[in-house]
Amino acid sequence: MDRISELTARALALLGGDPQADRAVPPTGFTARLTLFTAAAMAFLAVFAIALSLATGRLADRWSAELARTATLRISAPADQADAQVRAALTVLEQTPGVASARALSDDEERALLEPWFGPDLPLDALPIPQLIEIVETADGYDATGLRARLQAEVPGAVLDDHTRWRQPLVTAANRLRMLGWVALALIGGATAAMITLAAQSALAANAQVIRVLRLVGARDTYIARAFVRRFTLRAAAGAALGTLLGVMAVAILPDGGDAGGFLTGLGFTGLGWLAPLMIPPLAGVTAFFATRAAALRTLRTQS
Amino acid sequence: MIELSDVAYNYGGAELFSGLSLALAPGSFQFLTGPSGAGKTTLLKLCYGDLRATSGVVSLFGQNAAQMNRDEIALARRRIGVVHQDCQFLDHLPVAENIALPLQVAGRANEAEGNLDELLAWVGLSAQAGQLPPELSGGERQRAALARAVITSPDVIIADEPTGNVDWEMSQRLLTLLVELNRMGKTVLIASHDLNLIRAAKAQVSANVLRLKGGRLQAGVAL
Structure with a gap:
């Protein structure tokens, strides 16, 4: 002192x-x-x-922080099967330990995501745009490998993207x-x-x-x-x-x-x-x- | 106080002097004479630590100058008042501040308040206190340099041709000031080739005359 x-x-x-x-x-x-x-x-x-x-x-x-706690499930399916696969995927996700919440993005939200590239008034109905489901994890997280295996069996058009592939280079x-x-x-x-x-x-x-x-x-x-x-x-x-x-x-x-x-x-x-x-x-x-x-x-x- | 023992000094590879010994006893008054180029200024610089001897021992107040660091040399210089041939002022500062500079650097600026006016009056520069050094005449500059040399009441006063640029009357005034200082107990060493000045001094004070010539220093020279 x-x-x-x-x-x-x-x-x-x-x-x-x-x-x-x-x-x-x-x-x-x-x-x-x-x-x-x-x-x-x-x-x-x-x-x-x-x-x-x-x-x-x-x-x-x-x-x-944000991306580590979220993931996206993309469902590409024929139009007549899309709703059924979304419902099936949401059911799987609700039953998956480590998933805090899961919700399908609305058309407006998907339009907002695509607007920077395609401009406003995008006719989503006329385009084969996959349905996106936003997944929010709990603090403990979920078993991505196990979830992928189950989705493959129950929702064949679903692809789980946990953002790791593009998040890490961005953070780096x-x-x-x-x-x-x-x-x-x-x-x-x-x-x-x-x-x-x-x-x-x-x-x-x-x-x-x-x-x-x-x-x-x-x-x-x-x-x-x-x-x-x-x-x-x-x-x-x-x-x-x-x-x-x-x-x-x-x-x-x-x-x-x-x-x-x-x-x-x-x-x-x-x-x-x-x-x-x-x-x-x-x-x-x-x-x-x-x-x-x-x-x-x-x-x-x-x-x- | 200041002692040179078997001192040699080489300048540019050539020997200026060697085997030179000199002692400035307390209260002594000495003149150093000799032809131009004999090394008088160099010898004075050795005495106040501005140069280092090539060989031999220069002792400043009991310390070997060769073993003193720059701070120790600076402290020794505070005990030596030097009047340079070319006066060496800070031209951007008024005369009064130049004279008070040794007190300032020694951290004794508060002492200047009482002493400065008295000192300016003593050297007859009261009216020039606020002027810049380049505005002074040769004699005024020499007196200002003398005032600066003595303001800290040093033990030793060394003057290098202090009357070199002034007329006879002014030389006498400067000499009188130096004699007064010597009578106050100060040790005085003056380098001068002005034999009339030396004679005038010897009439007032017991002065020893040294002659530096051909690299040798001769003491007790009779005029």
Whole structure:
């Protein structure tokens, strides 16, 4: 606890700063603008990386949770046998342990499923569309092999699709996309650190004479580094705050496709997820702090 | 306080001097003379830890400079006030802030409030306190550099040609300031080729004259 208090006090002291010490280093317009722009641009991209990760995470969870508990029974039978086979299938399903519920989709529901491909007003009666039965499992699930065997014997036109075949690749893809989002975030952090390091080195090189004078009057490396570190930390945090604000606004105005929307229209934040971008400015500040400190101390070592 | 023992320094592969020994005793007043290029500035830099000797031992306040890390060198420099030939200011800061800089870096900024005005008056720069260094004349810059060198009340004052860019009257004023500091107990080492200045100093204070020539340091030089 004492350690946390000490670190907090040091962080506040850094942000509060020592105006006199800060004045020892003259303002550096170019590196200031470069740092602000880099931090803002990277924060803007980071908002999208976070949004991507959270959205794909939600997608993977939803596909895993929803599809894992459902299955579809498709009945393809001659028109005169269709109703009988549906009834027989529902009877089998009602008797199957692990099936919580089973119901045949109505014509309207089947029409809604096909509408994205065939358009509205699809004449289902005139087309040999199979009848679909939605199955919802209990928590324990059912014995798919046993159910298939029984259906084969009692409902010859029935095909059980438990979604495993296409669900798993989708969930895998969504999980990989989520991971890629975090990798992108790490790359953004690394690129930010690299850019700030270059800007800090440039500022240090431009102020070689200032550093020499400070050394001659007895300044320690940490004193000299502090003036640069504080400056770059605040610049990076301010730039990141601006970039984050713009990124969040951009995400907020992305079109919402609602239930009919696909993956891209679901890219965004929900609930507490909107708070996630708030981490970006302090993280940018911390990144800048360590990048500048390392660059400054390394440069000061070589200049001695 | 500061002691050089059998010190050699090579510059660009060539030996600038070797076998050089020097001791700055507390309260002493010494002049370092010699022709241009003899290594006077280099010798002064060795004395305040800005350069490392090629061989031999440079002792700063009892510590071997070769074994001191940068922080220790920085702390030693706080006990040494240096007046550089080219003054070395932060040109974007007003004169008053430049003079207070050693206190600032030592974390003693609060001491500047009382001392700064007095010091500015002592070196005759009260009116120039808010000006930037490039706006000062040569003499004013030298006096500002002297004020900065003494603001922390260091044990040793090292001045490299402090009167090099000023007229005789200003040289006398600067010399008077350095003599006053010596009378306050400060150790003073001045590199100068101005023999008139050295004679004037010897009239006011017991000063030892060292001559660096041909890589050798000769003490007790008579003028």
